[in-house]
Amino acid sequence: MATKASRSAARVMMAPAVILLLGWMLVPLTMTLWFSFRKYLPLRGGDLGGAGFDNYLRFVSSSAFWPSVITTLLIVGSVLVITVCLGILLAMLLDQPMWGQGVVRILVIAPFFVMPTVSALVWKNIFMDPNNGLFAHLWRFFGADPVSWMSAASMPSIILIVSWQWLPFATLILLTAIQSLDGEQLEAAEMDGAPHLKRFWYIVLPHLSRAITIVILIQTIFLLSIFAEIFVTTGGAFGTKTLTYLIFQRVLESQNVGLGSAGGVYAIILANIVAIFLMRIVGKNLDA
Amino acid sequence: MARSVTPQRKALNTAAAWAIGLLIFFPILWTIITSFKTEAQAISDPPVFLFFDWTLENYGAVMERSNYGRFLWNSIIIAGGSTLLGVIIAVPAAWSMAFVPSNRTKDILLWMLSTKMLPAVGVLYPMYLIFIKFGLLDSRTGLVIVLMLINLPIIVWMLYTYFREIPGEILEAARMDGATLKSEIIYILTPMAIPGIASTMLLNFILAWNEAFWTLNLTAAKAAPLTAFIASYSSPEGLFYAKLSAASTIAIAPILILGWFSQKQLVRGLTFGAVK
Amino acid sequence: MSLRNALGAATALSLIAAGGVFAETLTIATVNNGDMIRMQGLTADFTEKTGHEVEWVTLEENVLRQRVTTDITTKGGSFDIMTIGMYETPIWGKNGWLVPLDDLSAEYDAADILPAMAGGLSYEGTLFAAPFYGESSMVMYRTDLMQAAGMEMPKAPTWEFIRDAAAAMTDREKEINGICLRGKAGWGEGGAFITAMSNSFGARWFDMEWNAQFDTEAWANTLNFYKDMMDASGPSGYATNGFNENLSLFNQGKCGMWIDATVAASFVTGKDSTVADHVGFALAPDNGLGKRSNWLWAWALAIPAGTQKEAAAKQFIEWATGTGYIELVAANEGWANVPPGARTSLYENPDYQKVPFAQMTLDSILSADPNNSTVEESPYVGVQFAAIPEFAGIATDVSQEFSAAYAGQQTVEEALAKAQALTNDAMEAAGYK
Numbered sequence: 003m004a005t006k007a008s009r010s011a012a013r014v015m016m017a018p019a020v021i022l023l024l025g026w027m028l029v030p031l032t033m034t035l036w037f038s039f040r041k042y043l044p045l046r047g048g049d050l051g052g053a054g055f056d057n058y059l060r061f062v063s064s065s066a067f068w069p070s071v072i073t074t075l076l077i078v079g080s081v082l083v084i085t086v087c088l089g090i091l092l093a094m095l096l097d098q099p100m101w102g103q104g105v106v107r108i109l110v111i112a113p114f115f116v117m118p119t120v121s122a123l124v125w126k127n128i129f130m131d132p133n134n135g136l137f138a139h140l141w142r143f144f145g146a147d148p149v150s151w152m153s154a155a156s157m158p159s160i161i162l163i164v165s166w167q168w169l170p171f172a173t174l175i176l177l178t179a180i181q182s183l184d185g186e187q188l189e190a191a192e193m194d195g196a197p198h199l200k201r202f203w204y205i206v207l208p209h210l211s212r213a214i215t216i217v218i219l220i221q222t223i224f225l226l227s228i229f230a231e232i233f234v235t236t237g238g239a240f241g242t243k244t245l246t247y248l249i250f251q252r253v254l255e256s257q258n259v260g261l262g263s264a265g266g267v268y269a270i271i272l273a274n275i276v277a278i279f280l281m282r283i284v285g286k287n288l289d290a
Numbered sequence: 291m292a293r294s295v296t297p298q299r300k301a302l303n304t305a306a307a308w309a310i311g312l313l314i315f316f317p318i319l320w321t322i323i324t325s326f327k328t329e330a331q332a333i334s335d336p337p338v339f340l341f342f343d344w345t346l347e348n349y350g351a352v353m354e355r356s357n358y359g360r361f362l363w364n365s366i367i368i369a370g371g372s373t374l375l376g377v378i379i380a381v382p383a384a385w386s387m388a389f390v391p392s393n394r395t396k397d398i399l400l401w402m403l404s405t406k407m408l409p410a411v412g413v414l415y416p417m418y419l420i421f422i423k424f425g426l427l428d429s430r431t432g433l434v435i436v437l438m439l440i441n442l443p444i445i446v447w448m449l450y451t452y453f454r455e456i457p458g459e460i461l462e463a464a465r466m467d468g469a470t471l472k473s474e475i476i477y478i479l480t481p482m483a484i485p486g487i488a489s490t491m492l493l494n495f496i497l498a499w500n501e502a503f504w505t506l507n508l509t510a511a512k513a514a515p516l517t518a519f520i521a522s523y524s525s526p527e528g529l530f531y532a533k534l535s536a537a538s539t540i541a542i543a544p545i546l547i548l549g550w551f552s553q554k555q556l557v558r559g560l561t562f563g564a565v566k
Numbered sequence: 567m568s569l570r571n572a573l574g575a576a577t578a579l580s581l582i583a584a585g586g587v588f589a590e591t592l593t594i595a596t597v598n599n600g601d602m603i604r605m606q607g608l609t610a611d612f613t614e615k616t617g618h619e620v621e622w623v624t625l626e627e628n629v630l631r632q633r634v635t636t637d638i639t640t641k642g643g644s645f646d647i648m649t650i651g652m653y654e655t656p657i658w659g660k661n662g663w664l665v666p667l668d669d670l671s672a673e674y675d676a677a678d679i680l681p682a683m684a685g686g687l688s689y690e691g692t693l694f695a696a697p698f699y700g701e702s703s704m705v706m707y708r709t710d711l712m713q714a715a716g717m718e719m720p721k722a723p724t725w726e727f728i729r730d731a732a733a734a735m736t737d738r739e740k741e742i743n744g745i746c747l748r749g750k751a752g753w754g755e756g757g758a759f760i761t762a763m764s765n766s767f768g769a770r771w772f773d774m775e776w777n778a779q780f781d782t783e784a785w786a787n788t789l790n791f792y793k794d795m796m797d798a799s800g801p802s803g804y805a806t807n808g809f810n811e812n813l814s815l816f817n818q819g820k821c822g823m824w825i826d827a828t829v830a831a832s833f834v835t836g837k838d839s840t841v842a843d844h845v846g847f848a849l850a851p852d853n854g855l856g857k858r859s860n861w862l863w864a865w866a867l868a869i870p871a872g873t874q875k876e877a878a879a880k881q882f883i884e885w886a887t888g889t890g891y892i893e894l895v896a897a898n899e900g901w902a903n904v905p906p907g908a909r910t911s912l913y914e915n916p917d918y919q920k921v922p923f924a925q926m927t928l929d930s931i932l933s934a935d936p937n938n939s940t941v942e943e944s945p946y947v948g949v950q951f952a953a954i955p956e957f958a959g960i961a962t963d964v965s966q967e968f969s970a971a972y973a974g975q976q977t978v979e980e981a982l983a984k985a986q987a988l989t990n991d992a993m994e995a996a997g998y999k
Contacts, residue, residue, distance in 0.1 A: 011471055012386030019383035019446055020398065026439040027405045033416035043996070044415075044639030045657060045955030060995055065988060066963070092310065099295055100304040108550050109311035112318055115549040117500045119520050120538045124321050128531055132803030133815060134333040136320065143336065150803030153973035169314070174556065220444070223406045230502050234524065236806075237628075239751035239966040240973060250411040254632045256959025257639070259415050261995065266412025273407030281400050329838070333818070355603060356624070418640050427644055506629065507636065510644040511593045511621035522598045522624040530810075 031270075037263035045257045057264035066248055071272065074244040077161060078225045078276075082218055084165040089172030089217065090210065096173070097180045107177075114170035122234035125163045126152065156240035163231055168224075172217045179213035180206070219280055226273055245269050318546075325349070325535035332531035348536035356519055358540060365515035365544075367430050368505065369498035372437035373491050379438075380445040381487070385475065387446075388453030389461065399450065402443040410503045421508055428510040436508070437498045445494055452486030453479070489555050492548075499545050516541045589617040590878040596622065596649040597630050597865065600833070601699055601905045604895065605886060611894060612885045618878045627754065631958075638663050638870055645870060646879045650695060651754075652686040652864050652936070653951050653958070659689035665869040665876055667693045667883065674884045678909050683864050686936050686948075695866035696887040699829060700907030702930035703762060703860045705848040706816065706834055707823040708841060711735045711742065715822075722849045722858075725766070725791065728823065732799035735822030744799030746821035747792070750808035751969040753961030758861060758950040759826075760968060761961070764788040766852045766859035770940035771952050771989075776998040778989035780964075780982045784941075789978045793971065805972035817841065825850055827863070828930055831923035832902050847926040849933065855941050861950035862934035864908070907931055956996045963988050 041053040061067060096107060113121065129136050130151035138148035151159045183206065191201050227246050236242045238251060249269060253262030295303075312319075324332050326344040352358070387395045417436070418427075426432030456479065464478050480487075502517040509518060523530070523537040549556065596602045602624070609620045623645070625633060634648045638658060650658070658664050670676050676684075676693065683697045705723060712719055715734035720727065732744030748759040761771070769784035779785065796804050799822075801815060809826060816824045817839040824830070835842045850860035867886060869879045885891060892912060895904045902921050904912070912918050913928045939949040946952035951961065964985040971981035993999060 009390055009392075012390035015382030015386045016398075018379045019402075019442060022379065022439060023402055023405055023442060026442075027408070029420070030408070030413035030416045033419075034413055037415070043955070044635075045661070046996075047661060048639075056995075060991075064991065065984060095303065095307050095310070098303040098307075099300050100307050101300070102304065102308065104553075106307045106311040108553055109315040111549070111553060111556070112315050112546065115496060115500075115545045116318065116542050117502060117517060117520065119502050119517060119524070120542055121317070123520070123524055123534060124317060124538055127534060128321065128324060128332075129317065131811075132806075133801060133811075133820065134335075134531070134818075136337060139335045139337050148802060150806060150973070153803060153805040153969070153975075166314070166317070219403070223403065226407055227409055229411070233628075237751050237962075237966075239969045240805075240975065241970070243966075246409045246411060249409055251959065251962065253411055253414060254635070255962050256992065257635065257955060258959070258995070263412060266409055269409040269412060270407070273409075274404065277400075277404045277407060333814075355606065414636065415640065418636055418642060422640060422642050427642055507633065510595070511623050514623070518623075518625070521626050521629045524598075524626040524629075 034263045034266045037259050038267050040260050042260040042263070043258055053260055057260045058267070061252075061261055061264045061268060066243060069241065070243045070245045070248040073157070073242060074226065074246070074272070076157065077164065077228070077244060078222060080161045081164045081168060081225055082221060084161070085168045085172040085221065086176075086214055086217060088165075088169055089176045090214075092169070092173045093176035093180050094206070096177055110173055111170040113166050114168075114174075116167065118167065118228070118230040119234060121167055122163060122231045125159075125166075126235045130159060152236050153240050156236050156242045160231055160235060160242055163235070164225065164228060167231075168221055171221065175213050175217050176210060179210050183209050222276060222280060226276065245272060318542075321535045322539050324532055325539045327532050329530070329532045332535070348532045349540070351533055352523075352536050352540070356522065358519065361514060361516045361519040362544065364430060364509075364513055365499055365517075368433045368437060368513070368515050369495050371430070371434035372441065372498045373494045375434060376438045376442050376445045376494060377449075377487060377491055380442060380449050384446050384449035384453055385479065387450050388456075389458070399447060402446055406440070406443050414507060417504075418508070427508060428513050430513045432508060433505060433513060433515075436504050437501055440501065440504070441494050441497055444497070445490055448490040448493070449483075449486065452483055452490070455486075456482050485555070492552055492556055496545060496549065588878075589619065590875045591619040591621055592646045592875060592878055592882055593621045593623065593644065594647040594649070594867075594882070595630060595634050595645045596624055597627050598624050599627075599865070601829070602649065602865070604899070604903070605698070605891075608891075608894060608898070612882060615885065616878070616881050618881065620882070628752070641870075641872060643870070643872060646873045646875045647867050647869055647882060649698070649865055650868050651866065652862065653948065653953060655687045655695045655866060655868065656689045656947065656953050657955055658868070659692065659694035663871050664694040665871055665873070665879075667696055667869075667880070670696075670880065670884055674888050675911075678889070678911050680908060680910055680931060682862060682931055682934065682936075683908055686862060687864060687866050695864075695868035696883050697864040697866045697908040698887055699905035700862075700864040700931060701827045701829045702862055702907070702927065702934050703759075703826055703850050704828050704831075704926055704930045705823055705825050705850060706831060707731075707846050707848065708735070708819075708821070708844050709846045710841075710844040711822045712846070719846060719848050723851045725851045725853050725859075728825075728851045729791070729795045729799075732795060732823060736799040741820050742822060743801040743815070743820060744822040745795065746801055746807065746812040746815050746824045747796060747804065748808055748812060748826065749796065749800075749805040749969055749972045750811070751962065751966040752808070753951065753958050753965060755808040755965070756969055756972075757961045757965035758863075760788065760792065760965070762850070762861040762950040763792065763859045765857045765939055765941070765949065766850075766855065767791070768853070768855045768857075768941040770942055770944040772945055772993075774943060774945050776945060776993055778986050778993065780986035780989065785982055786978065789968065789971065789982065793978060796972065805969045825859070828923070828927040829906060831927065832906070835902065835922065845922075847923050849926070849930060857939070857941050858933055860930050860934050862931065862936055863950070956992055960989050960992045963992075 038057055039053060041050040042048065043050060092110065132138055132148045132150040141148045149155060188201065188205060191205060229246055229250065232238060232242055232244060232247050238247045246269065249262050249265040252258050252265055325348055327342055328345060331338055331342050387399065421427045421432055460478060461474060464474055505515050505517045506521060520537060520541050523534050606622050606624065613619055634645065634650065637644045679697060680700060683700045684693060687693060687695045687697060707719055712731065715731065717731050717734060736742060736744035748756045750756045764785060767784050767788040769782060769788055770779055773779055801807065801820065812824055812826060813830055813833055815821050816834055819841045831847065833839065834845050850858050852858040867883045869876060873879060887908065889909065889911060892904045901918050906927055913924060918924050934949050936948050946954060951957055967981040967984045970976050971978050
């Protein structure tokens with residue numbers, strides 16, 4: 003269908019975006035790779051010579067490495083499950099006829115507009131503080147001992163905060179998808195006497211599969227690199243150190259750029275494993 | 291897709307949806323309310339909800355301490371600039387992917403998305419050195435470029451999905467009538483794609499507005515946006531809930547208001563081709 | 567040399583006289599502590615006197631540290647003045663990254679800076695940062711609660727006394743915790759406290775060959791004592807409490823005692839405190855081993871080497887850390903609110919001597935010695951830190967292990983074993999072994 007002329011025009015038009023992103027990827031990546039093989043300690047005067055694979059070995063052999071990978075996957079996985087499940091339920095509810103639908107929709111998407119730093123600060127201090135937080139007041143009102151959220155329930159707390167931020171996004175996309183569901187098809191199923199659960203399972207869910215994939219893909223990209231939520235709340239203590247955070251500590255707190263860069267390379271590898279995994283699913287769904 | 295239901299059912303839906311909506315919105319609401327309390331009221335037990343002497347003193351204190359206007363202006367310029375620049379670069383790319391697809395199109399698209407997975411902190415030092423070399427430290431230009439690059443994959447992808455929804459027959463008909471490539475894009479494609487472009491820009495503006503790593507680490511005084519403004523309120527000495535709430539409120543208010551006014555657009559736009 | 571100084575002073579004076587002909591705009595990075603916020607509010611006085619404008623970059627402590635460190639190590643030149651501490655100054659000074667402050671004007675009287683502070687902010691005898699305020703740590707306690715418990719706080723308590731008093735003052739029904747201490751992860755938060763405390767228990771970070779010492783009994787004693795006392799008499803969630811959290815608790819009347827920075831004294835006796843009239847002070851506790859558990863710290867102003875605005879930056883430093891500024895604050899906000907701990911003359915001032923915590927602050931500062939902080943000999947300088955580039959990273963990791971132990975997620979023994987391993991690993995990576 004496409005002519006030769008339009009093909010070459012297409013290439014020209016694609017060029018700026020591709021070249022820019024290639025540069026954006028390659029320049030820092032090359033520098034990261036370079037640093038990862040150097041003994042680069044800014045506070046000791048900078049580049050102190052080659053280090054071979056020392057940084058790579060040291061980074062994985064550190065006791066913090068595997069826990070950080072697990073923490074990363076746990077946060078990403080939990081937030082995905084929570085936001086997708088609640089998102090589907092919420093989207094189905096919001097799709098129902100009701101009064102004031104527009105306002106409710108505004109209320110539900112609002113958290114998406116809040117800066118991660120702000121939401122972490124507000125949750126940590128105003129809600130989860132074990133002495134003055136609103137939850138502590140609530141717990142005491144019911145005669146319970148206030149929970150020290152950030153230490154005793156650090157992971158659930160962070161997952162809660164991040165889920166709160168991303169639930170609106172999932173709900174929005176899923177809502178758009180549900181609204182496009184063919185009403186007649188559903189009504190026909192209703193006539194046939196198909197129970198709610200069956201209708202949901204055989205008609206609604208398959209219809210949503212593409213939207214769910216999109217939600218998972220986009221959120222994974224952002225969740226793999228969450229940082230502010232951890233920096234503000236626990237500072238990586240109490241088992242909440244993600245791979246991103248571990249790299250941050252190596253680069254900025256330990257001022258060991260070589261070691262941190264090696265960690266960066268590992269993070270890229272992890273991201274690519276996740277990406278390949280995702281692309282498998284998404285690629286299939288995107289073609290449909 | 292309005293379905294007819296009994297009034298009871300509708301009332302039930304309404305009650306459930308409002309309850310959940312308010313629950314989700316509550317943290318923001320509570321922050322806004324707290325920002326009008328005194329510091330002592332902000333931590334009082336039992337908490338006071340609406341019946342207290344509303345005060346503006348926290349906003350006064352925050353305004354006196356920081357040049358809010360400049361932070362706000364920087365946020366607008368950086369988020370707006372990077373969005374605009376990103377769309378200008380992405381539209382041609384997305385167009386060619388959608389209408390002149392080759393067998394590598396999907397690979398390129400997925401590769402673009404994968405660039406977003408680089409952990410930012412790993413390249414902080416390289417980026418910092420590059421910024422020094424080009425004199426971009428603490429400049430809005432530098433941040434516009436970086437944020438544009440960060441979000442470019444998302445922009446390209448979103449636009450691509452919109453463009454693909456535009457039926458190819460229309461374009462072919464236009465071509466038959468002898469439309470050039472340029473007029474094809476300007477007169478046929480763009481009008482049809484405007485809702486998609488608008489919601490792409492909206493989403494990107496929000497993402498750029500909330501980006502807190504590069505905006506914090508590559509700025510000092512001149513180009514610092516609202517994310518840096520918030521960083522000076524995160525743990526002051528003594529009681530600070532009310533002042534923190536006030537600072538938080540004015541940091542998120544502009545984007546919240548923008549988001550609310552354009553929520554229909556956003557709801558319609560965030561499809562990623564998911565509708566069908 | 568003196569000629570150059572005189573010339574420098576003359577130039578500075580003529581610049582002032584010229585009324586801002588060479589007016590510059592200084593970009594200053596600082597931390598969002600109360601005293602710095604106050605300084606920000608008084609900038610107009612500096613501009614009026616010199617004609618120079620000031621752009622403030624005010625950041626939370628952790629963000630500030632990463633921001634200025636990145637900038638100084640890459641020679642980014644984003645700032646003309648940086649607010650740094652006693653930990654950074656000697657390391658950066660050694661690397662030649664800071665402008666030496668050895669030619670400040672005679673009027674400024676650098677000799678007036680408290681020797682402990684000047685010593686901690688110098689490298690090989692050259693001053694590289696001027697202290698804006700200095701601090702040690704001490705016991706702040708509620709006189710009313712102490713009386714109700716039937717006890718009397720000595721001027722120099724022991725840890726046993728503190729533990730017993732804490733138990734006696736605790737009243738969970740009334741939300742009164744006998745003692746509030748830092749447990750928050752981070753080398754400058756809980757890490758600083760436990761290190762200073764460990765000094766009084768005879769522990770140290772490294773032996774003379776830079777081997778980590780967390781496998782010693784002294785460290786086990788420190789941590790067990792701390793955890794037992796805090797579990798019995800501390801607030802819930804103490805493992806996440808830092809300076810700010812404890813200050814807020816104390817001000818709300820929820821702490822019987824609080825051992826922390828001396829600068830907190832002006833806050834707990836200030837207008838935001840509900841217990842301002844019932845606060846007493848004592849030296850930080852000891853354990854009979856000859857070392858007390860108080861630290862030494864200063865927030866100081868330094869000029870990055872390579873700035874184009876060195877002269878103006880020095881003028882600012884002389885303004886902000888000189889006696890004139892102290893008088894300015896005293897005139898505006900009273901003597902209790904002036905930046906403490908930096909100058910000898912402040913403690914000789916009869917007006918300041920009336921401030922209830924002045925003498926105890928001075929005594930605490932004078933009893934801390936960064937060059938000789940541990941019972942057994944140690945190879946490092948610093949009381950609550952070791953002034954080596956690797957320390958911040960290591961101590962943050964170590965304090966995270968400790969905090970996890972405070973929160974009951976692992977035992978003290980496990981925390982110490984992990985601390986030992988990761989410290990030795992990091993020291994090996996840095997080439998000490």
